[in-house]
Amino acid sequence: MLSKEIRNHFPILDQEINGHPLVYLDSAATSQKPQQVIDALTKYYSEDNSNVHRGVHSLGNRATEGYENAREKVREFINAKSTQEIIFMRGATTALNTVAQSYGRANVGEGDEIVITYMEHHSNIIPWQQLAKEKGAVLKYIDLEEDGTLSLDKVRETVTDRTKIVSVMYVSNVLGTMNPIKEIAEIAHANGAVMVVDGAQAAPHLKLDVQKLDCDFLAFSGHKMCGPTGIGVLYGKKELLNQMDPIEFGGEMIDFVGLYDSTWKELPWKFEGGTPIIAGAIGLGAAIDFLREVGLDKIERHEHELAGLAMEKMSEIEGLQIYGPVDPKKRAGIVTFNLEGVHPHDLATVLDMNGIAVRAGHHCAQPLMKWLDVSATARASFYLYNTEDDVDRLVEGLRMAKEYFQ
Amino acid sequence: MSINKLDQLYRSVIMDHYKNPRNKGVLSDNNVTIDMNNPTCGDVIHLTLQVEDGVVQDAKFEGEGCSISMASASMMTQLVKGKKTEDAVKYAHLFSDMMLGKDVDDSVDLGDIEALSGVAKFPARIKCATLAWKALEKGVGNESEE
Numbered sequence: 336m337l338s339k340e341i342r343n344h345f346p347i348l349d350q351e352i353n354g355h356p357l358v359y360l361d362s363a364a365t366s367q368k369p370q371q372v373i374d375a376l377t378k379y380y381s382e383d384n385s386n387v388h389r390g391v392h393s394l395g396n397r398a399t400e401g402y403e404n405a406r407e408k409v410r411e412f413i414n415a416k417s418t419q420e421i422i423f424m425r426g427a428t429t430a431l432n433t434v435a436q437s438y439g440r441a442n443v444g445e446g447d448e449i450v451i452t453y454m455e456h457h458s459n460i461i462p463w464q465q466l467a468k469e470k471g472a473v474l475k476y477i478d479l480e481e482d483g484t485l486s487l488d489k490v491r492e493t494v495t496d497r498t499k500i501v502s503v504m505y506v507s508n509v510l511g512t513m514n515p516i517k518e519i520a521e522i523a524h525a526n527g528a529v530m531v532v533d534g535a536q537a538a539p540h541l542k543l544d545v546q547k548l549d550c551d552f553l554a555f556s557g558h559k560m561c562g563p564t565g566i567g568v569l570y571g572k573k574e575l576l577n578q579m580d581p582i583e584f585g586g587e588m589i590d591f592v593g594l595y596d597s598t599w600k601e602l603p604w605k606f607e608g609g610t611p612i613i614a615g616a617i618g619l620g621a622a623i624d625f626l627r628e629v630g631l632d633k634i635e636r637h638e639h640e641l642a643g644l645a646m647e648k649m650s651e652i653e654g655l656q657i658y659g660p661v662d663p664k665k666r667a668g669i670v671t672f673n674l675e676g677v678h679p680h681d682l683a684t685v686l687d688m689n690g691i692a693v694r695a696g697h698h699c700a701q702p703l704m705k706w707l708d709v710s711a712t713a714r715a716s717f718y719l720y721n722t723e724d725d726v727d728r729l730v731e732g733l734r735m736a737k738e739y740f741q
Numbered sequence: 742m743s744i745n746k747l748d749q750l751y752r753s754v755i756m757d758h759y760k761n762p763r764n765k766g767v768l769s770d771n772n773v774t775i776d777m778n779n780p781t782c783g784d785v786i787h788l789t790l791q792v793e794d795g796v797v798q799d800a801k802f803e804g805e806g807c808s809i810s811m812a813s814a815s816m817m818t819q820l821v822k823g824k825k826t827e828d829a830v831k832y833a834h835l836f837s838d839m840m841l842g843k844d845v846d847d848s849v850d851l852g853d854i855e856a857l858s859g860v861a862k863f864p865a866r867i868k869c870a871t872l873a874w875k876a877l878e879k880g881v882g883n884e885s886e887e
Contacts, residue, residue, distance in 0.1 A: 353746065680782060680807035680869060681751075688747050697783040704783065710805040711783040739747065740808075 337637045341629065342720045344369040355690025358725045363508050363669050363716035364694055365558045366539060368622075372561055375621035379614050386610055388587065402613050405620030406603070409568055412623045413553065414544040419573055419602035423616050426567035427535040428458040430554030431502070433569055433606065434531055435462035437579045438552070439500060442529075445471035448498040450528070452477040452485060452514075453706045454507045457699045459533040463502060472499075479706060483510040483659040490522050498528040505537035509698045509714065510659030511642065511666030513541075520549050529575065535559060539718065540638055540667050542631040545570055557615060562622035566615030569606070576602050583608035634719045638668030641717040641726060645670050648730045652737065658707055668717035671698070674733060677740045679713040685736040691729055749859040750866070751808065758853065759808040764818035768801045777876040779868050784810045788818075788876040797821045797829055797881065807869050809860060814873035816853045826881040833878040840867045 342348050345367045350357050359367060379401060385394035387402050406418045415421060424430045439462075443449065449463045453476050467474040477493045480486050485503075494501055501523035506513050520530035529551040537543060539560035545553055552575070557566040571579075581588055581599060588608040590598040599605035626634065643663035649655050654675030660666045674682055679695035686693055694714045697704045704710065715729055771789035778785045784806030791799040800818040804811060817836075821829045836854065839845050842861040860870045 678807035680784075680809070680866065684750065684863065684866060685747060688744075696781065701783070710785065739744075739751075 336640055336723070337629070337633060337719055339722055342722070344371070344625070345720050346370055346373070348720060352690040352692070353688050358691040358721075358728045360715040360717065360721065360725065360729060361692045361694050362539070362718035362721075363536060363559070363714065365564065366561050366718055367720065368563070369561055369625050371625055372563065372618050372621045376563060376614055376618045379617050384614075387613055388604070398613055401617045401620075402611065405616040408620040408623045412543065412627070413538075413568075413570055414546055415570055416546065417573060420570055420576065422569040422571070422576075422603045422606045423612055424567050424569050424606075425565055425612070426556040426558070427533060427554040428556075428567075430552075430567055430569035431458055431531070431533060432462045433582055434502075434552050434554070434571070435466045436582045438529070438571075438575065439463075439466040440469070441579065443467075443470050443472050443499045446497065447472045448475055448495060449473070450475045450477060450494050450498050450501045450523075452503055453479050454483065454485075454510060454512065454700065454703050455502075455504055456508055456533065456535065457701070458535075459502055459504055459531075460702065463500070473497075476702075477503075482661060483507070483512050484665060485512070485514050485519070487515065487518050487522070490519050494522050494526050494528065496526050498523070498526050500531060501528050502531035502533065504533040504535070506534075506540065506667045506669075507659070507703075508536045508669065509671050509700050509703055509712070511669035511671070512660055513537075513665060513667060516550060517548050520551075524549070536667060536669070539626075540631075540635055542635070551575055557619040557622060560619075560622055561625055562619035563615050566612045566619045568619075573602065576606070581605050581608060585609050587611065629719060635667075637719055638717050639663050639666075641721055641723070642666060642668045642670055644723060645715065645717070645726045645729065648726060649733065652730070652733055654737070655733065658712060668721075669714065670716070671712045671714040673709060673712050674737060677736050679711045681740065682713050682733070682736050685739060686729070686732045689728070689732045689735065691732050693729075750863055752856040752859060754853050754856040755808065755812045758812035758815040762802075762811060762815040764801045764815065764822070765803065766801045767803055768799055771799075771801075773880045775876040775880040777872060777879070779806075779810070779872050781868065782806075784869060784872055786810070786814055786873055786876050788814075788873065788880060790877075790880050792826060792881065795826050797824055797826060802873065802876075804873075806872070807866075809857070809866050809869040810872050813854075813857055813870045816857070817873045817877055820852055820854060821877060821881075829881045830878060833874045836874045837871060840871055 383397040385398040387399040406421050409421045410418045523530040531552040532550045534553045534555040538555035553570040558564040585608040657672045683695035768789040773790040775788045786804035788802045802814045
């Protein structure tokens with residue numbers, strides 16, 4: 336496991352909630368921010384703030400340099416071939432909507448298929464529902480195995496030569512399942528479809544390699560990986576992005592503007608209309624530096640160990656049911672569960688009174704809740720700053736909730 | 742410390758309504774049906790009313806949700822049965838004020854629902870408590886306009 340010293344980088348963790356030291360177990364919703372990310376934002380706004388790509392003046396150069404350096408950090412982080420393939424956006428939601436509205440509208444027609452899974456987050460369902468409705472296309476769902484994993488056989492059964500897009504989350508925000516993206520991408524490509532990956536829960540925890548995965552698009556958000564809110568990334572293969580039209584038009588993304596016609600800048604800027612998210616990108620760059628200094632492989636191992644420990648200790652509580660794969664190696668640091676006789680909202684309130692922050696509800700995955708046949712669940716998600724003590728505090732809180740509601 | 746604060750929220754009368762809900766089920770001879778959900782948390786309520794001559798003659802609910810939302814629904818049905826629809830709407834407004842922490846008219850007998858006043862101190866749970874009342878307002882609000 337990682338050293339407890341990591342916690343010291345996160346000033347927010349050093350506080351009491353309802354008279355107890357804070358135990359933050361909601362990182363799958365949003366992660367906390369290390370001091371060096373907060374410092375990077377402060378430095379940008381207090382020393383370098385200016386608009387990018389237009390100023391002749393020195394501040395403009397510094398801001399542009401900071402913004403474009405962040406793009407290079409992201410490229411390296413996901414091992415993309417070129418910074419032209421890295422587009423800054425508000426978050427994974429905007430990135431997935433962009434793929435649906437730009438690539439999807441141009442390439443999906445009547446009777447064509449879009450394939451997703453039952454475990455998707457709403458942000459990887461609704462953009463495709465809308466596209467399918469608009470085009471008269473068919474939205475198909477890959478069914479899950481009993482333990483909440485995907486079988487490649489079912490993927491092969493669902494993807495056909497009418498399939499134009501396969502879009503799957505890398506790591507489930509509810510089940511914690513890690514999906515075999517590389518293998519699914521092979522099946523998609525063999526059928527002539529593109530592979531879209533929702534990497535929102537993967538980027539904070541795993542070493543990403545878009546070339547190895549051979550995905551065509553990858554979307555993720557900065558705020559779940561120690562970065563600020565309001566910044567995210569769309570990765571796309573250059574040959575695909577080159578064919579695609581922007582969906583936002585205005586300043587910053589144009590080459591020449593005439594009275595009745597205009598042309599676009601080259602990649603990646605043609606997709607970044609308006610003043611970009613400069614501070615956000617710089618903050619994300621600082622977050623990537625931080626994660627690399629700690630080591631993504633160490634973070635992944637730490638989370639596996641904590642989730643494994645949590646699952647072991649939680650299973651000892653009578654009436655507690657954990658959803659998703661039983662094998663901690665098949666899942667990221669997310670443990671979703673229900674405690675018999677205590678509704679997840681009540682559970683979350685009792686835990687909050689003990690200083691413990693967990694998520695309760697449907698986790699933006701209503702089709703998956705239906706598949707699990709529950710209306711809501713509670714979720715504890717672990718990140719690099721969580722410790723074994725946090726697991727103990729959670730288990731203690733759960734026992735107390737059980738007793739209270741008896 | 743925190744147990745005390747919890748007790749302010751989960752008063753025994755609330756727990757009683759949660760564990761032994763009143764008026765649970767579906768009215769077979771209903772003439773008003775309302776389905777509502779709380780999209781942020783997944784709570785759902787199916788409320789059936791029998792309204793005649795401007796009076797809520799009978800009320801039943803089914804639903805899924807936390808102790809606060811289900812207890813609130815149970816108390817609501819208990820309170821509005823036999824009340825005029827315009828009074829039912831008034832109660833719904835009164836309840837909304839109570840959740841906002843506003844002072845409510847002392848002269849009104851709130852019965853069991855007074856126990857829910859502690860919810861106002863838990864902002865994240867206010868929507869749980871108001872779901873059933875919003876359903877009621879939707880149901881009788883339309884009815885009383887006709």
